[in-house]
Amino acid sequence: MFRRSTAARLAACTALGLMAAGTAHAQAITMATGQQGGSWFPVGGQIKAIVERENPDIDFTVTPGAGAANVVGVDAGRFQIAFANSISTVDSLEGKEPFRKPTTNVCNIGILYPQYFQIVSIADANVNGIADMAGKRLTTQQVGNTGEFLTRELLALQDMSYEDLGSVAHTSYSDSATQMKDGHADIFTLGSSLPTGSVMDLASSRDIALMNVDDATFEHFKAKNAAFQLRDVPAGAYPGFDQAIKTLSYDTHMVAPCDTDGTIVKAVLAAVADNVDSFASVNKSMEGLTVEEMATDIGVPMHSAAKEFYAERGIAGME
Known part of the structure; x- marks a missing residue:
């Protein structure tokens, strides 16, 4: 009787463990890009493919979006990562049109290419x-x-x-x-x-x-x-x-809520920095992109994990 009870408890614990593992297997991340037919959507798809390949515990969803709307979505916490235009993000910090109020939770994580x-x-x-x-x-x-x-x-x-x-x-x-x-x-x-x-x-x-x-x-x-x-x-x-x-x-740069998990930020930055040739085949404007260019200061606060990433890659001034 004791053995059967113990075996049953062990089986139940094992099942619960597997269920918990399954639940924790994928961290769901949503990244807002741009319209289909534009340049952002395919670059976002490439980021998704690389991040998921290198990080099996991340479930990456790419959704269409728009420059100003993406910044608002990041500020509200709807998107963990998003593409944005430097001019729009700068305007958002002061609440200039088309933004209704200043954003307070938007951080830069990296430049991608000119628009x-x-x-x-x-x-x-x-x-x-x-x-x-x-x-x-x-x-x-x-x-x-x-x-x-x-x-x-x-x-x-x-x-x-x-x-x-x-x-x-x-x-x-x-x-x-x-x-x-x-x-x-x-x-x-x-x-x-x-x-x-x-x-x-x-x-x-x-x-x-x-x-x-x-x-x-x-x-x-x-x-x-x-x-x-x-x-x-x-x-x-x-x-x-x-x-x-x-x-x-x-x-074009990537933004994230300033409190987004740093592991996600670093995974996205590594996907871009370590695969520039792959991205250049999707968007020629990214050809020759360097880590130094990605770390350019555009007047938007840099995410703390992005600072750590760039410092680890040898970029000065990221302390």
């Missing part, structure tokens, strides 16, 4: 400046996306708004490209890396032009947010695009 605000038009639409957008049909992203916010800011420079345009569609990158190809839109604005897949798709079937951003426009944006840069879009960036222009630029 470009692209004002793409069908070549024969003759959109050479902001004023030329009047009466034209625009396709852009949903409210909460950095590219959509910048579009409204750009129009405001000429005392214009969406009401001054022929029509405005808020949709995904890929749907915007389809609208342009089908002749249902004249202008496509977006913030993404170079080259952007949806714009490549558009340029393969229609002649396109990109609007040049002059110094005065740049200075207007720079005065509002020091994270803005003026960068070249080189000739040849897209099929048939044969004249270099300048445009507003900023950086």
Whole structure:
């Protein structure tokens, strides 16, 4: 009787142990990226694949998102990791538009690559400046996306708004490209890396032009947010695009709640830092990315675990 009772208790303990192990097997993590058809979503998928391969105890979910909305989600603790634009994150700290209040729980963990605000038009639409957008049909992203916010800011420079345009569609990158190809839109604005897949798709079937951003426009944006840069879009960036222009630029970086588990932060940073060639095959803008560049100070508090990671990799000033 004693033996059977002992055996039963041992079996029960073993079963409970297995159940507990199964429960603890996977730590569920959600990372917000960007729209399908943009540059963030596939990079997020690559991070997921590497993190899960190297860390079997992490269950990584990648979800579509948007620049400003991702920062709000991180601040609220809905996302453990998210992609963001440096300009949006800097604005969030002060509660500037489009943020309703200052964020208090958002930390930088690493720079990935530069982003470009692209004002793409069908070549024969003759959109050479902001004023030329009047009466034209625009396709852009949903409210909460950095590219959509910048579009409204750009129009405001000429005392214009969406009401001054022929029509405005808020949709995904890929749907915007389809609208342009089908002749249902004249202008496509977006913030993404170079080259952007949806714009490549558009340029393969229609002649396109990109609007040049002059110094005065740049200075207007720079005065509002020091994270803005003026960068070249080189000739040849897209099929048939044969004249270099300048445009507003900023950086894609990863953010996390400042109290996110440091193990997760380090796993994500290691996935990127140790597999740059792999990421470059997904997004050419990440080619040659260094740990030093990842650790760049952009005016957003650095997560304590990210500091430790960079210090361990030999980056000075991370104490």
